[in-house]
Amino acid sequence: RIIRHTLRGLVSAHGAKIVHRDIKPANLVLADESMLLIKIIDFGIAAATERGSMRSTFVTGTAGLAKQIGTPHFMSPEAFSKSAVDHRTDIWSVGVTFYYLLTGKLPFNKRPSTGQDDPAAAEEEDGEISEIDIAVAVKTVNPFTQLGGDDMLTEAGATPQIISIIKKAMAKRREQRYATAEAMLLELEAEEAEAVLDSINDAVEENDMEQ
Numbered sequence: 001r002i003i004r005h006t007l008r009g010l011v012s013a014h015g016a017k018i019v020h021r022d023i024k025p026a027n028l029v030l031a032d033e034s035m036l037l038i039k040i041i042d043f044g045i046a047a048a049t050e051r052g053s054m055r056s057t058f059v060t061g062t063a064g065l066a067k068q069i070g071t072p073h074f075m076s077p078e079a080f081s082k083s084a085v086d087h088r089t090d091i092w093s094v095g096v097t098f099y100y101l102l103t104g105k106l107p108f109n110k111r112p113s114t115g116q117d118d119p120a121a122a123e124e125e126d127g128e129i130s131e132i133d134i135a136v137a138v139k140t141v142n143p144f145t146q147l148g149g150d151d152m153l154t155e156a157g158a159t160p161q162i163i164s165i166i167k168k169a170m171a172k173r174r175e176q177r178y179a180t181a182e183a184m185l186l187e188l189e190a191e192e193a194e195a196v197l198d199s200i201n202d203a204v205e206e207n208d209m210e211q
């Protein structure tokens with residue numbers, strides 16, 4: 001539900017040509033006590049685009065130095081460079097958020113396996129790594145094949161279809177991600193509908209066997 005509501009919010013924002021640029025669990029809150037609606041907050045660093053054009057993820061800070069915009073663990077590969085981003089940077093962040101909500105872990109919060117024991121790396125596996133390390137990992141490391149992401153998602157109960165959705169959202173090259181938040185939402189809703197039908201069919205079969 002959280003991801004569905006987030007995507008619906010982004011459909012509206014992107015439709016108004018607004019890129020949030022800091023989608024993460026902390027910016028997704030319950031809109032009311034019914035717990036039925038998730039609201040995206042903190043549009044403080046959101047960028048309004050002109051006719052869908054792209055904007056930089058860096059701003060000029062003190063002493064004329066470039067200051068990075070966003071939360072490192074949830075930033076897309078292109079957001080770590082001084083090149084401009086578009087709405088697909090939000091889709092990446094949704095993918096990371098989905099991964100985190102399912103596993104309780106961040107996809108780039110440990111170093112890739114080298115096949116050799118590395119005590120230092122092992123100690124850091126569940127701790128924070130530097131923003132530079134995160135930037136390098138986001139750009140170069142495949143969290144699913146090199147950091148055990150597939151196994152973690154499977155252990156968390158994610159179906160192959162859900163894993164596929166997360167992988168597509170987190171494609172390194174933005175042109176390989178979902179073209180729009182709506183496209184990702186439609187695929188997620190289709191998967192959820194299929195899962196419900198499977199549950200119904202399983203219940204019917206179980207009932208037939210008992211009779």
